[in-house]
Each structure stands twice: as C-alpha cells, then as structure tokens.
Amino acid sequence: MKIDSAEIRYVELPLISPWRTAYGEDASIHSVMVKLSGEGAEAWGEAAPFYAPTYSPESARSVYETAREFFLPRIVGHTLDTAEEVVERLSIFKGNPFSKAAVETAWWALDSRLNGVPLWRALGADKPVVRCGADFGVQDTIDVLLALIQGAVDAGFPRIKLKVKHGWDIEMLDAVRSAFPGPVIHVDCNSGYDLEADIDTLVGFDRFNLAMIEQPLDHTDLIDHAELQRRIGTPVCLDESVTRPRDFEMALKIDACRVINVKPGRVGGLYNAVRIHDMARDAGMPAWVGGMLESGVGAGICAALGTLPGFTYPADVFPSSKFYAEDITDRWVEQDENCDVVLDETPGVGFDPVQERLEGVTTMREVIE
Numbered sequence: 001m002k003i004d005s006a007e008i009r010y011v012e013l014p015l016i017s018p019w020r021t022a023y024g025e026d027a028s029i030h031s032v033m034v035k036l037s038g039e040g041a042e043a044w045g046e047a048a049p050f051y052a053p054t055y056s057p058e059s060a061r062s063v064y065e066t067a068r069e070f071f072l073p074r075i076v077g078h079t080l081d082t083a084e085e086v087v088e089r090l091s092i093f094k095g096n097p098f099s100k101a102a103v104e105t106a107w108w109a110l111d112s113r114l115n116g117v118p119l120w121r122a123l124g125a126d127k128p129v130v131r132c133g134a135d136f137g138v139q140d141t142i143d144v145l146l147a148l149i150q151g152a153v154d155a156g157f158p159r160i161k162l163k164v165k166h167g168w169d170i171e172m173l174d175a176v177r178s179a180f181p182g183p184v185i186h187v188d189c190n191s192g193y194d195l196e197a198d199i200d201t202l203v204g205f206d207r208f209n210l211a212m213i214e215q216p217l218d219h220t221d222l223i224d225h226a227e228l229q230r231r232i233g234t235p236v237c238l239d240e241s242v243t244r245p246r247d248f249e250m251a252l253k254i255d256a257c258r259v260i261n262v263k264p265g266r267v268g269g270l271y272n273a274v275r276i277h278d279m280a281r282d283a284g285m286p287a288w289v290g291g292m293l294e295s296g297v298g299a300g301i302c303a304a305l306g307t308l309p310g311f312t313y314p315a316d317v318f319p320s321s322k323f324y325a326e327d328i329t330d331r332w333v334e335q336d337e338n339c340d341v342v343l344d345e346t347p348g349v350g351f352d353p354v355q356e357r358l359e360g361v362t363t364m365r366e367v368i369e
C-alpha cells in the first residue's frame with residue numbers, strides 16, 4: 001500500500017464533566033488525529049496523550065509536532081504493506097509512542113478499509129465483543145462515589161475501577177467495601193505512590209480484596225514494582241511503565257507485575273499492542289485494554305483491540321455519551337445491555353469523523369504530501 005498523503009489535526013473536544021485523577025483535572029480532551037490517504041481511500045487514526053505531559057512524557061502538542069515534523073514525512077510517499085514495516089520505518093526514532101501510534105493506527109485503519117475487513121478481524125480476533133468495566137475518577141465526596149458505584153452494580157458491570165490518590169484511598173475503600181463487599185474492584189494509582197514513603201498505604205490495599213493495583217509507583221520504577229509485588233498479595237498491574245514490548249519483557253523477567261494493561265497509544269500503536277497481548281497470553285498473564293480520553297475514532301480502535309481473546313479482564317472502553325455531549329464520529333461507541341461493546345463487519349475502524357464536527361473542534365491542521 002502506497003501512502004500518498006497525510007493530514008494531521010489537533011482537536012479539543014469538551015467533556016461533559018472534568019476528569020480528575022492523581023495527575024489533576026481535564027475539562028476537555030486534547031487529541032491528535034491523523035488521516036492517511038492511499039490507493040484511492042483514506043482513513044483516520046488517533047492518539048490522545050492528554051493536554052499536558054502528565055500521564056506520559058508526551059503531550060498532545062508534542063505528539064502533533066513530532067508526528068508532523070518527523071514521523072509522517074518518513075511514511076508519506078512510501079509503500080508500506082505491513083504494520084511491521086511501519087513500525088520498522090519509525091524505529092529510528094526513540095520513544096514518543098503516542099506520536100508513533102497516531103501514525104500507525106491510521107495505517108491499520110486504511111489497510112483494513114482497503115482490504116474490506118473490520119479492524120478487529122485485521123488484528124486477528126474472531127469475535128467482535130468487548131467486555132467493558134466501569135471506571136470512576138476522584139469524586140467530590142464519598143457519597144457521590146457510592147451512588148455512582150450503585151449505578152454500575154445495578155447496570156451489571158463486570159468490574160469497577162476506582163482512581164485513587166493521597167487522601168482518596170484507604171478511607172474511601174473502607175467506605176466502598178463496607179457498602180459493596182462483593183463486586184470485582186480494582187484501583188488505579190496513576191504512579192501516585194512511593195515504595196518507601198507510602199508502604200503502609202500500599203500494604204493496606206491488600207485488605208480490600210482488590211482484583212489488582214494498577215501502576216502504584218513511578219513510571220520508571222520497574223524494579224520497585226517488583227519489590228512491591230514481593231511484599232503484597234494483590235496483583236500489581238503495570239500501565240504507564242510499559243511503553244513498548246521490550247519494557248514488558250523486562251517486567252516479566254523480574255516479576256514486576258501479574259497483570260498488564262495495554263493501550264495502543266502508550267505502546268506505539270496496534271502492532272506493539274498485539275505483541276504485548278501475545279506475550280501476556282504466552283506467559284499466562286491476564287491482560288486488558290485501557291483507554292485514554294479519545295474521540296469515537298480512538299475508542300473504536302481500542303475496542304477493536306479489546307476483541308482479542310487474551311484480553312480476559314474487562315476493558316476501559318466507554319460509551320461516547322459518558323464523556324461527550326457530542327462525539328465527532330458518525331457512529332458513537334455504545335454498550336449493550338450486558339455492558340459489552342459489540343462491533344460489526346464495517347471495513348476499517350467503523351467510526352469515522354464527521355467532517356463538519358471535526359472542523360469545529362480542530363485548532364491546528366496540516367497536510368503532508
């Protein structure tokens with residue numbers, strides 16, 4: 001497949017309510033959309049690293065600039081028949097996985113569209129169903145959170161994820177587990193804790209019967225995660241720390257986690273995401289698909305990935321209506337009555353930006369030919 005041209009857009013899409021984590025508060029998503037054109041067709045990919053470099057060293061603006069200045073010129077005008085060739089062409093650049101994913105996911109979108117297959121089939125899945133969990137950020141009060149959890153339990157979500165941070169951890173979990181002893185619950189620390197300074201809290205999580213503790217320590221602290229895993233019974237899940245298959249290989253070597261979260265953006269795209277999925281499956285380790293705050297395009301890409309059979313723990317793939325008054329895509333991501341996202345046979349991602357909506361949220365745009 002020869003790539004004739006690319007278009008890159010920086011988009012800002014307002015959220016219904018701010019998203020609060022250990023990193024702070026976001027009132028809108030800042031996302032980078034890439035369109036690749038070739039062989040008479042075009043298709044969109046997306047990477048959404050957040051506005052500021054808090055979740056990872058990349059910001060939406062750095063992704064826009066890096067993809068525009070360095071990555072797309074290495075792709076446009078070239079014939080790239082496999083995702084591996086795309087990854088290979090970008091491999092001279094270090095790091096910047098979100099910038100790579102913005103480009104690489106667009107390649108998958110275009111390739112699957114041209115082949116007339118849905119992305120989930122192109123990735124190797126044979127069933128278009130993604131089990132999805134509920135996910136709650138830090139709330140104003142514990143009562144607000146308890147009401148939200150009640151809603152998730154009533155709706156039948158198979159698991160609940162709670163963001164934790166200093167001041168919103170042990171006491172909050174005490175209240176949650178008193179009210180809801182049964183549901184599958186895990187916590188996401190977003191790198192907010194320190195092995196030495198917070199060891200009492202980290203060990204304290206053990207008594208809440210959590211499915212896992214996600215990314216408790218700093219993103220570079222692989223060795224400390226292994227040390228923590230030796231000291232607690234709750235499985236450690238890595239998120240921020242694994243930015244490519246090589247990181248996961250290292251984590252497996254030193255037993256730094258017992259569960260792995262996979263996000264296409266964080267690991268440099270779908271090719272690497274599938275590799276990590278395969279490595280986890282071969283290691284007998286549970287894996288699941290996480291999400292950033294993406295538009296329907298990025299959420300559709302995460303959903304397609306989530307159909308792979310090794311993703312055994314429910315995904316963070318959310319209905320568009322949870323976050324946006326109006327998503328930018330022609331179809332919105334929806335969950336059925338079982339809380340599953342069910343994809344169909346539409347070739348490609350199956351969620352395309354509506355041009356008029358896209359124009360309305362674009363703040364920067366450039367074409368690379």
Ligand SMILES: [Mg+2]
Pocket residue numbers: 188190214215239240261290
């Ligand atoms: Mg996480």
